[in-house]
Amino acid sequence: MVGKFRAVFLATARRSKHAAMVAAGLALVAVSACNTGSVLSLEPAVDVGSQTAAVPQYAGMQKLVPSNPYMTQAAYPRMDEPMSPVEQMPASEIDCRQQLKRLDVAFTDLAPIHEGQCGIDYPVKVSAIGNIQMKPAATLTCDMAATFAGWTKNELVPSARWRYFSGVKTIHQGSSYSCRNIAGEGVLSEHGKGNALDVMSIELNNGDDIDVRKPGLFAFRTRGFLNNVRADGCQYFTTVLGPGYNYDHRNHFHFDIKNRKNGYRACR
Numbered sequence: 001m002v003g004k005f006r007a008v009f010l011a012t013a014r015r016s017k018h019a020a021m022v023a024a025g026l027a028l029v030a031v032s033a034c035n036t037g038s039v040l041s042l043e044p045a046v047d048v049g050s051q052t053a054a055v056p057q058y059a060g061m062q063k064l065v066p067s068n069p070y071m072t073q074a075a076y077p078r079m080d081e082p083m084s085p086v087e088q089m090p091a092s093e094i095d096c097r098q099q100l101k102r103l104d105v106a107f108t109d110l111a112p113i114h115e116g117q118c119g120i121d122y123p124v125k126v127s128a129i130g131n132i133q134m135k136p137a138a139t140l141t142c143d144m145a146a147t148f149a150g151w152t153k154n155e156l157v158p159s160a161r162w163r164y165f166s167g168v169k170t171i172h173q174g175s176s177y178s179c180r181n182i183a184g185e186g187v188l189s190e191h192g193k194g195n196a197l198d199v200m201s202i203e204l205n206n207g208d209d210i211d212v213r214k215p216g217l218f219a220f221r222t223r224g225f226l227n228n229v230r231a232d233g234c235q236y237f238t239t240v241l242g243p244g245y246n247y248d249h250r251n252h253f254h255f256d257i258k259n260r261k262n263g264y265r266a267c268r
Contacts, residue, residue, distance in 0.1 A: 093122045096142035103149040104130045110139065118179035118192035129153065132168050138176035141194040144257050147236050148197055151255075155232035156202070163225045166206035174198040174252050183248050190239070196256035202229075213251050214243040229253065234267035241268055 100107055106128035113119045120141055127137040129149045140148070152171070160168050175198040178191040190196035202210045215222040226242075233240040233255055241254040245268045260266075 089122060093142055096146055097124075099146045100124070100142065100149065103146065103153060105145060105149045107145060113139075113177065113194075115179050117188055120177060120194035123177065123194055129171075132157075133170045135170055135172055138173050138197055139194065140176050140197065144195045144197065147257055148255065151233060151236040155236070156229065159225060159228045159232065160202070160204055163221055163228075164204055164206060164208060166204040166208065168202060169205045170203040171199060172201045172203065174200040190256040190258050195258060196239075196254060198252045198254050200252045211251075212242065212253050230267065234265055238264070239266045241266070244268075 097107075097109075105126060107124045107126045110120075110123040110125055112121050113123055120139070122142060123139055124142050124145050125137050125139050126134050126145050126149075128134055129152050132152060138145075152168070156171075157168050160166060175191055176196070177194045178189070180189050180192055181187060182189045191198075199212060201212060204210065210222060210225065212226065215226065230240055230242055230253065233253070237255045238258050238260050239254065239256040241249045242252070243250050
């Protein structure tokens with residue numbers, strides 16, 4: 001009889017222990033679901049996940065907000081989304097800008113220019129070459145800017161010193177980048193590519209302002225200077241056109257670096 005009673009007692013104890021374990025498990029789940037709320041005040045738990053902002057605000061219910069504002073989706077974007085590609089400047093353009101710095105060219109990089117068939121992928125705006133001002137500042141390709149700067153420092157300045165005993169103060173240009181065709185033709189001008197520059201006059205430090213237009217019959221010094229400008233330019237540019245070539249070039253020198261076959265140069 002005693003053995004039977006003992007068996008019944010042990011079975012009852014096992015069932016009670018199992019029930020207690022189940023109750024404890026349920027309580028633990030309930031506490032986990034309310035990880036940031038208050039059981040006593042019945043405040044809702046705060047979900048710091050990305051979906052919190054989408055929970056509607058019902059009448060009588062406090063609006064749910066993330067506990068850490070830096071974890072919002074706007075401030076903390078998904079890392080698995082690809083970043084927008086950044087266009088990198090080619091090595092040739094970087095090298096060209098180093099050359100501009102060596103030539104003491106004051107310039108700024110501009111955003112790419114694209115309009116129809118015209119444009120410059122990596123334009124620069126040149127405001128000065130050493131102490132020589134460019135007025136107005138010229139928008140060009142870096143290659144054209146470097147070519148013009150080299151010609152200015154190596155040819156134009158020495159020629160002015162030899163002819164006028166003066167340095168160059170300002171180069172007055174009439175056109176750099178400009179989306180247009182060659183006058184009277186259906187061919188895109190080198191201006192439309194940023195590869196051309198028109199020089200209207202050259203102002204010297206001594207106050208002389210040398211107009212590029214064809215000088216008078218007895219203006220020997222000016223004529224010699226302008227002849228040097230044209231001839232020396234042919235060593236740097238593939239095109240040099242000026243007064244005497246045609247009516248359109250009667251008042252300026254046109255310089256460009258058009259890519260021509262077989263190294264041909266048009267100097268007229």
